Amino acid sequence: xIIGEAAAASGIxxxxxxxxxxxxxLHPARRENGYRSYGDADVAVLRFIRxxxxxxxxxxxxxxxxxxxxxxxxxxxDVRRIALDxxxxxxEKARSLQAMAASLRHLAAxxxxxxxxxxxxxxELANPEPEGTQR
Amino acid sequence: xIIGEAAAASGIxxxxxxxxxxxxxLHPARRENGYRSYGDADVAVLRFIRxxxxxxxxxxxxxxxxxxxxxxxxxxxDVRRIALDxxxxxxEKARSLQAMAASLRHLAAxxxxxxxxxxxxxxELANPEPEGTQR
DNA sequence: CTTGACCTTCCCATGATGGGAGACCCCACA
DNA sequence: TGTGGGGTCTCCCATCATGGGAAGGTCAAG
Numbered sequence: 563x564i565i566g567e568a569a570a571a572s573g574i575x576x577x578x579x580x581x582x583x584x585x586x587x588l589h590p591a592r593r594e595n596g597y598r599s600y601g602d603a604d605v606a607v608l609r610f611i612r613x614x615x616x617x618x619x620x621x622x623x624x625x626x627x628x629x630x631x632x633x634x635x636x637x638x639x640d641v642r643r644i645a646l647d648x649x650x651x652x653x654e655k656a657r658s659l660q661a662m663a664a665s666l667r668h669l670a671a672x673x674x675x676x677x678x679x680x681x682x683x684x685x686e687l688a689n690p691e692p693e694g695t696q697r
Numbered sequence: 698x699i700i701g702e703a704a705a706a707s708g709i710x711x712x713x714x715x716x717x718x719x720x721x722x723l724h725p726a727r728r729e730n731g732y733r734s735y736g737d738a739d740v741a742v743l744r745f746i747r748x749x750x751x752x753x754x755x756x757x758x759x760x761x762x763x764x765x766x767x768x769x770x771x772x773x774x775d776v777r778r779i780a781l782d783x784x785x786x787x788x789e790k791a792r793s794l795q796a797m798a799a800s801l802r803h804l805a806a807x808x809x810x811x812x813x814x815x816x817x818x819x820x821e822l823a824n825p826e827p828e829g830t831q832r
Numbered sequence: 833c834t835t836g837a838c839c840t841t842c843c844c845a846t847g848a849t850g851g852g853a854g855a856c857c858c859c860a861c862a
Numbered sequence: 863t864g865t866g867g868g869g870t871c872t873c874c875c876a877t878c879a880t881g882g883g884a885a886g887g888t889c890a891a892g
Contacts, residue, residue, distance in 0.1 A: 606823065609823075610822050610823050613821070613822045613823075613825050614822050616797075617797050617800060617801055617822075618794065618797040627819065627822060630819060631819050631822070631823060633814075634814055635814060636814045636816070636819075637811065637812045637813070637814070638808050638809050638810055638811060638812075638813055638814060638815055638816035638818075638819075639809075639810045639811055639812065641808065641816045641818050641819050642805055642808045642810035642816070642818065643810075645801050645804065645805045645808075645818050646801075646805055648801065649798045649801045649802050649805065652794045652795070652797050652798040652801070653794075653795070653798050655794050656791045656794040656795045656798065659753065659787045659788075659790050659791040659794070660787070660788070660791045662751075662752050662753040662787050663784045663787040663788050663791065665752060666752055666780050666781075666783065666784045666787070667784050669780065670777055670780045670781055670784065673773050673776065673777045673780075674773050674774075675773055675774045675777040675778075676772065676773060676774055677772045677773075677774065678772070678773055679768075679769055679770060679771045679772070679773060680773060681771070681773035681776045681777070683773075683776050683777065683780050684762065684765060684766050684771075684773075684776050686748070687745050687748045687749050687752075687762060687766070688741065688744075688745050688748075688766060690748050
């Protein structure tokens with residue numbers, strides 16, 4: 563397979579496939595003409611990467627997960643720890659975004675949203691109340 | 698005020714203050730010696746930026762909000778629209794992160810997390826079930 | 833043998849932030 | 863008056879994941 567086919571087969575762009583190679587996540591063979599050559603194992607790695615990325619794992623985690631995947635004597639505890647650490651990070655981030663959304667929703671609820679200039683949202687940004695919703 | 702004092706007064710790093718200036722969010726005066734000079738109005742702008750950033754607004758939104766803040770004939774509807782669009786973006790992002798966390802938590806719940814290699818998390822990454830939790 | 837579709841490498845951009853180098857400035861203290 | 867330490871200036875580079883685009887090589891079909 564050449565890179566375009568590998569991209570179609572894995573759902574990863576050619577750009578990113580080359581990038582993943584450049585950071586050492588995979589090592590496709592080369593043809594005589596310089597083209598990269600992907601086998602089924604390479605595509606499996608690319609798919610693995612994609613699924614990990616879909617779950618929000620940063621590439622450094624993906625690197626560790628790939629190493630564990632290849633290591634048949636791995637301890638599932640190691641995989642689990644990476645996963646649960648990531649879950650904690652995801653949930654913290656989600657909470658943070660939700661808190662922002664809630665604060666803003668609260669402010670927007672008190673904004674008339676008409677042609678007049680008075681607006682508690684702008685007021686809060688300019689001059690936040692020390693009390694009220696914590697951030 | 699010189700930049701260090703403005704940074705302390707606004708809670709924004711010197712680096713970022715210079716950056717915000719470079720993208721046109723504020724225009725501090727210059728002293729004879731080339732040092733930037735910040736007045737109370739500048740610090741108020743910096744504070745405004747910080748509060749907007751704390752609420753997750755991207756700098757492009759901050760730019761618009763600043764323009765509306767300065768425009769005393771603004772329509773509060775314009776502010777509100779920016780805010781609610783941002784709330785929608787925040788909530789969508791939060792939902793996305795939570796979905797990832799939930800999927801991973803589900804996988805981790807079925808992982809022994811011991812010294813043995815068997816691990817549904819790795820299995821799923823390598824070979825995702827077409828059925829099961831949607832992503 | 834040309835044309836078009838593919839591949840290669842290299843540079844640049846995003847968004848928000850920080851690190852660090854090298855040069856300049858200023859004030860206080862000896 | 864000199865010097866040391868702390869401020870500031872600009873400029874370049876890095877992060878993280880991704881993409882755009884240019885300039886040039888390769889291949890297969892017409």
